[in-house]
Amino acid sequence: MLPRPSAASLPDLVMFAAGLALFYGIVEIGRNWLGPYRPQVEISRSLSALPVYAGYSLLRIAFAYVLSLIFAIVYGYIAAYRPRAERLMIPLLDVLQSIPVLSFLPGVMLAMAALFPGRQLGVELGAVLLIFTGQVWNMAFSFYASLKSIPREMREAATIYRFNWWQRFLQIELPFATIGLVWNSMMSVAGAWFFLMACEQFSDFRLPGLGSYLQSAADNGDTRSILLGIATMIIVIVVMDQLLWRPVIAWAEKFKFEQVESSSAPTSWVLDFLRGSRGVAYLRKRAVRPLREQLIHFFAHQNEARVQSESESAAALWLWRVLGMAALAAIGYAVVRVVMILTGLSRSEFHEIGIGLGATFLRVNASLVLGALWTIPAGVAIGFNPRLARIAQPLAQIAASVPATALFPVVLLILIRLGGGLGLGSIVLLLLGTQWYILFNVIAGAIAIPTDLKEAASVFGLRGWERWQKLILPGIFPFLVTGLITASGGAWNASIVAEYFHFKGQTYSTTGVGALISAATDAKNFDLLLAGTIALAAVVVTTNRLLWRRLYRLAETRFKLES
């Protein structure tokens, strides 16, 4: 029974319109993607082109996100349930998470364009692949950790009540992982904007999108377009937050693993709107529930069938072995190739890489120090003052949501007008990406310092530097370390695109491994590109291990405020 037309409420009409718009968008974009490859994408700066560009950018992010979600679930699942695979997969995740993804940008773009010659699809897929590698690891780890933290008694209940894998997945594993996945998805997508902007602006492989729009606007010194582009960017992010993340967070609230109800639950007007929609209710009753019922019976019978034949596990075991061997063989081959390429490099090239690494290392850490210098006092001031926090926090959040890479061309334009070189200018660019992470964490840390500690400090007359030394710095330390770790990862990533620019027909660059990698791409010197990328990844992974990991452990053990 269809609801009578007169009963169709506003929510239903809006939903219907949204469905139509989505369909149109998919057709349009499909036409563009399958079109021939255009080496020089013309970026229109007209206002009417902006929504289309925003749509393209969004779609790339959405596509990469869906891929990441599926991959994360599969990866997490295997790692959580196969102890043998787990021993390899979790350390690997750790390494992959700390490699600066943007260092692969040039290589991946070249490879994908070569794989799909003559089609726009190749470059598009390259961008998607890069965003994917930028966002998938923390999601996979979150899913894995959630699976591992399912209480034993809950698993036992599932076994004793004969849950099949489908029921386990839907009623235990997925619900258990939802909250972690949602928060990590938000983080991942925020990061994805950063990578996407870089991809869209990338030298010969520009893609129509917000990133290239901003770049083109800056290239032409078109202030109006720059402002419009940034405004669009902010609108897209705010709208996504309202239409997507808030409802999802409010919905995920029911998966909170708590025994008592919390007093303040997040709410979302969109979710209330959807819950009030008759169309959604109708869909649930007519489509979702019957489908669920079908699945229940299908898997219940399959389960019975499986009890009778238990020999299939042997075949499955062999399949896993073969897959494992294939993966090992592929890795082995790659390692051999890399070693061969690296041994073919000249000494001067190694020298160049070493100098570049040193310069970038200094630049990254300079940006961290500069960022910490202003954000620590500012963050503590905001955190200690609830009234200031109410005003400053949303503002800072909006400022931070604009991906640093989107602003690069604009900042570059200003720098060049001021007459500054890229050597120092790139530190400013890095700072754009790093400071927010530190600021947010410092604010959170300052808020987390318990009032009784603050009162104790004032009772004992701690003032000035002593107060910082005894109360504030130890109090925010764990948060500060978390912020610095994230910021350092972001800065290394940004360094790839911050050290080398094509701008107004000129190339601007400074000494650094990022510039080396980009220049090697332009010169089609693949060996140098590969060596630079590997060296960069190695340095980042090593600093993570030697410095950040230790600081983090110190923060976790000694400076953790426990009740």
Place this chain on the structure above:
Amino acid sequence: MTEPIIRAQAVEKFYLQPDGNRIEVIAPVDLDIEPGKIIALLGPSGCGKSTLLRILTGLSKPSSGEVLWHGQPITSQNAGVAIVFQSFALFPWLTVIDNVEAPLEARGVPALERHKRALRILDTVGLDGFESAYPKELSGGMKQRVGFARALVVEPEVLFMDEPFSALDVLTAENLRNELLELWHSKKMPTSAIFIVTHNIEEAILLADRVIVLGRNPARIRADFSVELPQPRDRKSPRFVELVDYVYKIMTQPDLAVPVPEAQAAAQKPARQKYQMLPHARVGGIAGLLELLQDRGGKEDLYRLAEDLIMDAEDLLPIVEASVLLGFATLKEGDVEITPDGVRFAEADILSRKTLFRQASLTHVMILQQIDSILHAKTDHSISEEFFYDILDEHFSQDEVERQFETAMNWGRYAEIFDFDRESHRLVLAEPVSEPHPPTTPVQP
């Protein structure tokens, strides 16, 4: 005699160590679950009773021996069992009725019948009207009712309960116990036997037709007796008190030398000499007990002591055992008696207590003796905690190792035998500071 529903034959659980030693968690156990009875499995915490329950339900496999379900090897798919868990183990994202329907979904029961059966069982356990509530909206007692409903909806032949009342407050637990007995005796339950695991002696004797007492390290059956008191049972009746006392006696009796089981294979290494196991009591608890004993004239019945302190045997026994181990008290026939050393300790001031405790622990506690002599022997007077983990690893299971170490740390630091540096994970010889201090003047306000 009736045919048992579940029969465990020489069921045993052990962990193999890399060096070929085995840590025995459950010594070979024979156990039958017959229809028509409530059976209680009673034992101190960490003795392996939950592990045994999981073996009996087919959830986990024994290291040797086998469990039969109506004569067939048991699996989680053929056993008609259900478990009520201590932590309830409800799915917080499902409503009450969805929680109860979930096991039926797994069995492929059609939607309508599923709903009808779930409603009926919710009615039975007194939850009608709460179908669409989420577990987090319910009190602990109500949550456990959902746990019961979920278990009963699959009409299990044997209902297993793993400490079902110990997460609830005293009154709620009492109420729920009575309701369970009522359901059972009025035959409203589609269940022919109940097997309940508990550490609460009174609870076992209140509920069960048969009580099995488990000993510790490794778990083995120490007693197995019938309770033929009529229901409802009166806690004050002489027979009831007698039975509770009897169980106390079994649980506190010094372990009789249990003969080492015959070696099953020639390759198996001989069982290692038992390592001294520390009861998990804090120094403050020991001091409190000794002071109380002193006040009561030096001797007290254990059951009365537990009742007066409103403490479970679970919580009281480790404190008593620790006092005995340290030579501060003795145990005989369910009575605790303070020793002259104990009297001295109870009467001492804070600093002298430390000295007395130090002497007692260096005389009686093996691991503290070992630590002390090693720390004195080493030139830097410090050693990594790993070393002691390694020693303990050979004798105890993983969780028990953690607890043993924790307790040893607590005692040793109090006794100022050593200091423990959490950051470097090292034990360091304590500086001798427990010289008597001159009396200090009160701090000026």
